Amino acid sequence: MKRHPSLVPLSREHQRGLFLAQALKRGIPRFKDLPTTVDGKREYALSVYKALLQHHFHVEEIILFPAIRGRNIEIDTLINELLQEHQQMHTLFQTLHNTSDLETLLHELGLLLESHIRKEERQLFERVQVVIDKEQLHALGLKLES
Template sequence: MDDKKPLKRHEALKPLSRQHHFGLLFSWKLRKGFAGNISVNRLKAYADWFFVHEIEPHFKLEEDHIFPILGVRDALIVRALKEHRRIERLFHDQDNPKNSLSLLEEELEAHIRFEERVLFAEIQKVATQQELKKIEEIHFEIGSKEEYMDTFWEKN
């Protein structure tokens, strides 16, 4: 029996946690695509779409509004920013997209787990009520909310 308690997320950060859920689904969909021998071109097209509609705006919100709570010199923020840059490079790699997509699905999932379990927990601990209120006032429901049309992950 797993005795881990569910993570308690402050209301201000819940929209970002919901976006993290979509990132985890993205990784799962890539794994399904690889397992189903879906062409790399189709997987890359989905990754390109996901980057523009979900990842890019999500990273910007975190970097502009969430990370400053701990400060750019904080070790957790330094790690998160390095991981953001690495993930962006994997999304943009044109030289070896199969390898990059394979790494991406692993690294994005690990990054999300780090942010959810470590970084956001620390931010919740140190953020003032004023900072959390400011975050709540920002509309974090980003992304197009349009569905990606090629549902290759359902084919298996």
């Protein structure tokens, strides 16, 4: 389903998140100028986290999720899972500073970030566009822009 305009800014950020996820996973072929060493990957992960993901998770938690919660059991279940995954990712990003197995941690973080974003795009956003009416989606879009 084509993405509703109100959700496009979040979807654009998801593209950047998927790019990071790809860079973090183990055994991925060299791509563009993405880092290939574990130290380079850690630095890249932390810079995207600080510049984008921390804020992205926060916006979803304080604007998106409250606006769509309480109308549909499947959406509510997804939101609960997504909130837990945000917490897991916050913890993993913090652990990057202090781990004895950086390679495994980066790989796990890449997998979780990828599956989280896919869940939002393929399950949450698809359902939201069916369940939430156009006016409410428009209002949500304005809140997300501000």
